[in-house]
Amino acid sequence: MRAIILIMDSFGVGATPDADTFGDTGSDTLGHIAEYCATGRAGQGRHGPLTLPNLEQLGLGLAGQLATGKLPAGFNPNPVIRAAYGAAKEASSGKDTPSGHWELAGVPVRFDWGYFSEPTDTFPQSLLDNLVRRANLPGYLGNCHSSGTVILDRYAQEHMTSGKPIFYTSADSVFQIACHEETFGLERLYQLCEIAREEVDPYNICRVIARPFVGDARSGFTRTGNRHDLAVEPPADTVLKKLVDAGGSVIAIGKISDIYAGVGISQKMKANGLDALWDATLEATAQDNDDSIIMTNFVDFDQNYGHRRDISGYAAALELFDRRLPELYPLLRDDDVVIITADHGCDPTWPGSDHTREHIPVLVYGKQIHNGSLGIRESFIDIGQSLATWFGLPPFSEGISFLNKASPR
């Protein structure tokens, strides 16, 4: 038996009851994209209503309706349903990527991460001094909150001439370092991030992220697929770790391995871009790998469209994802389950550039699945608990399974 878990990074389906504590009441990644499409306000590079026929059959529109009370614009109120569908609230205190991923693997993050919250002069001087000394740097640029593309417009040229790395953060518990792959060097950036990982540990920071880029002032600067996240380890055993400990395997595609700090991962497949991530997912699913979890993070939704507040881009990416989905079906076996979900929201119509506190969709497809509503799930932990049940692993102390133990072939 296998579980194929597809994380549509940042694809929320409507604000949770606790969204007010995050300033996110009314945010709705799916609902707002659908509304903008339906009213002709998402027409760059695409046109018309948001068209996701395959996800609709898995209950996406109804999951949105469960979360918000309102069917997303353009969705059929009575679709043919081929899956179990629901929407889940988050138990973790943050709305960041690791919290979301760890929680859906059974391990919520109830402690508070450390944050660098000052908008400018953001990082403690002693941290900056230690980095300059230990990595032998000529200084640094940034030292502020910023979107990762905006900060390149501001500092990339100066970085190239001075050799000073760009340090920045966001509302997340992150220390991000942007450097030019050629002038600064990719390996040197990774080494700097290793040092930074050690230096931010006392501040309880979840991730150090290498954000390499290429280009020049004339042709513009672009970030590359060589991003690398150095996360701390999950605070308890995830369902991935439980499966590997029991002799199964976990195939991590895209940034999944980074997010779980490599813990509970048997094999990594890197891929850059939605199509390449789909190709890798299909390749892994086509292999004979019984007793395994295949897990893919589709980061583009978040990184290229959600944070960039690019509504048309997000809609087009969803439509591409939906078009590729049917390629998965012929590769599935009778004792496989597919779970399509997310880790938080990132409503591209929302002010600012950060994540939004939202329900995630929980779409569950497989021959052994009873189609129909799973309702509102109290936490993402239900996904991890369901996987523990499915694979016959030791259960988590909380979370309610929506799966039965798989009947093997």
Ligand SMILES: O=P(O)(O)O[C@H]1O[C@H](CO)[C@@H](O)[C@H]1O
């Ligand atoms: O603006 P960029 O660099 O894409 O940063 C985004 O990516 C980081 C990690 O997900 C978050 O801090 C978020 O703000």
Ligand SMILES: [Mn+2]
């Ligand atoms: Mn994320």
Ligand SMILES: [Mn+2]
């Ligand atoms: Mn993000």
